[in-house]
Amino acid sequence: MTPLAGTAADLVGLTILLPFLGFLVNGTLAFLRPRAKGLVTAVGVGSVALSFAVGVAVFLAVLGAHPDAPYVRTLWTWMPVGDLRIAAALQVDQLSVVMLLVVTGVGALIHVFSVGYMGEDPGYARYFAYLNLFIAFMLVLVLSASFPVMFIGWEGVGLCSYLLIGFWYEDEEKAAAGLKAFLVNRIGDTGFMLAMFLIFARLGTLDFAGASAAAPQVLAKGGGVATAIALLLFLGCAGKSAQIPLYVWLPDAMAGPTPVSALIHAATMVTAGVFLVVRANIFFALAPVAAAVVAGVGALTALLAATIGLKQWDIKKVLAYSTVSQLGYMFIGVGAGAYAAGVFHLVTHAFFKALLFLGSGSVIHAMHAAYRHTHGHADAQDMRNMGGLAAHLPVTAKVMWVSTLAIAGIPPLAGFFSKDEILLSAFTRGAQDPFYYAVWAVGLVGALLTAFYMTRLMLYTFHGPNRTGDLERPHLHESPAVMTAPLVALAVLTVLGGALNLPHLGTLHHWLEPVTRNAAVIAGTGEASTGLELGLMGLAVLIAAGGMLLAARLLRPEALVSADRAPAETGFAKLLLEKYRVDELYDRAIVRPLVGVSRVLLWKGVDAGLIDSAGVNGSAAVARGLGWLGSRFQTGQVGTYVVVFVLGVLAVFGTLMGLL
């Protein structure tokens, strides 16, 4: 009997139910009483806050028991089909509890922020309905006890992401961005589903616990099946977590409201891929090649996205590419077998990236308000229209600096410890497989770029002269307390988050040990000497500080001109601004050939040519021909009928009398 039965862990289903009820209520209100803002706020924020409270209770229960095996709470049998018995079951263990707290905690803060940010929007109730639904699905994802149940959450958050990216669907571009996110994710989901089929075919079970137990016995380490499963799972992760080659949807996803970018496209949903790798760690431990692919793709993504982030002018686009880049770091960690490091960075990233996005939301809110006052039409998200905002938005500027230092990797902020841990684990892994040295080196370059582009963002947004316009400048104001309070709370978490897993204490590392133990035994782990660890740490700090100083020396915010007067970029800068033209490449190489083939072969050829003419019209022609043949007998002449009738009678009599 697990020690968690009969404790608060039994209430875990409530954490999902509460936001879901919030969704139902707010969804109904969106139709009946879209103006009932007080009620919507109470339900929307309250349900998530309550869910967080229950999550804390569950966490305390797990903390008290520290169970060795996951506590699976079966709610009902969902799919009994032959050998396949899938229970709608929730799993409480160290990993899911961490995710539960992050999702509901950061989620609640972002809900509070949204009250201010979305306050003027006519779709207020609809917004909170979607946001509540997202929290419910995200909790299904992280609390699930089997792959299929996880898949429900996986698809559910994808749906909410689609709905919220296209929240302002009157704008065709934004609706298209939602569609793009949905379609790109489908590619990844195919991988997830194929992996599930393969797991069931080989292991006969889809439970996490059952699969983890059976996999080492059935699958050979480094074997083809294990590698295929791991790679297919990673394809799913690459879609959801925006890794090469499927990262293109995330920057476009910034079309949604900024708190959505913070919650879904930075803190929680996009980290689901990292979570999946950690959850299915046994397969990656059994497939070193797949793990190397994970780390390699992560490193490449981290570098590529960071370089694009260097040259973006849209404040949210910089943060979007930064998110893609940071997700790459998480995959470096989990690819190198340092699952705790990956989860650690996931948690700290949730804090500081949510803070960065909400901060940018606060900036955009102020810019919008200023432009609305003067009926200006300049881009409220373009950094070239900002500058010197620290004087107007002091709180936002301060907390943004905190999170910038954190993401750049300046100690003792959270990002320093988590990123350092990932690079350290890649470096120690290099002793077994030199490939990881390359991963580490690429990660290090990415860290330099991260420090650079974040400092650039801060300098251009908050410092130097203001470029908003003389009419607008007096209308730039700090956001209300309902928006700055979550910012401050997240800033505190960003400062203190590193304490979760301090070097040598490794609290989170030990906490997650029951989840990752089997994988660690199979894959083997390297230990770094203290000297090496300190050396790498020093190097990381040097690089982070170097990147920031470099940005401060090279960039001249005072030389910048506002967006409408800015000269066109040339050369490599243009290529970066255009994001390496990857979207165009995909359009040329995949989308257009696919559309062309669909049009010529599938539509004109197969559908119109084969199915329509041969199948549909062909069977009609056969029926018509047979009908024509039959109608030849219907002459309308009574004489003919009589002849046939007499002949028939003669035949019947003849048969009866045995003559014929």
Next chain:
Amino acid sequence: MLLGPALAVSAILFALGAAGVLLRRNAIIIFMCIELMLNAVNLAFVALAQQLGVDGQVFVFFVMTVAAAEAAVGLAIVIAVFRHRETVDLENINLLRG
């Protein structure tokens, strides 16, 4: 008791009637030929009733009743057709041609 000649006359009458139905084109004549066939059958019934019991004679009444009804309905249709198309030549009446 003259059974053989009676049946022979019946057969000849029936054959004449059938031939008329098959070969003629005037609706009235075809009708009359049908009557001829019915009465040929009646004759066979009566002849055979001499040996096989009274059932045959009873049947003749039924046949005559049906024949009368049929004549009434049939002639009414023929009159209706004639009023409509001014002909009772069946060659020209082929509305149901497929």
